[in-house]
Amino acid sequence: MTLDAIDTALIDILREDARISINALADRANISRSNAYARLHRLTEAGVIRGFTVRTDPIREGYHTSAYVALSIDQSEWKPIRQRLTALPEVRHIALVGGEFDVLTLVRARDNQDLRRVVLQEMQAIPGVRSSRTFLVFEDLDTPTPSPRLASTSASGSP
Incomplete structure (x- = not known):
């Protein structure tokens, strides 16, 4: 379209x-x-x-700890891993990516102890997940997502 x-x-x-x-x-x-x-x-x-x-403020919603969790997985297990990850309420975004890791997830947790539980007990227990690496989020910023067409016209100074 x-x-x-x-x-x-x-x-x-x-x-x-x-x-x-x-x-x-x-x-x-x-x-x-x-x-x-x-x-x-x-x-x-x-x-x-x-x-x-609805977009919510994770802190005001009670999720005081956020992290991106990168996973290395057995590629043949992607579909069952995806199903298990989507079943975790703390996992807010999942992306199959190329590079050093295979999957990148955004996890929202109540606190550090809850994050530890999600990563070490829930995610690491999924068959086919080989390893994980956690990147703590210190500050979240929502950025506007203008359409590419409008972004290019504003950059050129044209209305």
Whole structure:
């Protein structure tokens, strides 16, 4: 699916506020309400928009320790490992990566003791996980994710 400038604008507006009304979305994108609704439906049906979610502050939610945990795994065990990792509520993101490690996960834990339990008792116990390396997160920053098209136009100084 090819996105045009209006589709990109709608996505960027929704990234800022996924709870925006369809009327406000249409106004901000300078299109009709029916056009906004039709495009939103098309983007969702095509899988460009996979869903709408809530972003929380992990500290205020009670998760005072965060870490990226890199795993070395037996490649043939990826699917069962992925299933086991997704079942752990503390694992918030999983990526199969290339490089020194095979899998990179973001873990949110209540405290250091909870993180230790997740890494050493839960993750290390998964068959096919050979080793892990933990990188503590000292500060989380959410960065805006502008569309590549809009990022390149703002960088060039064009509107």
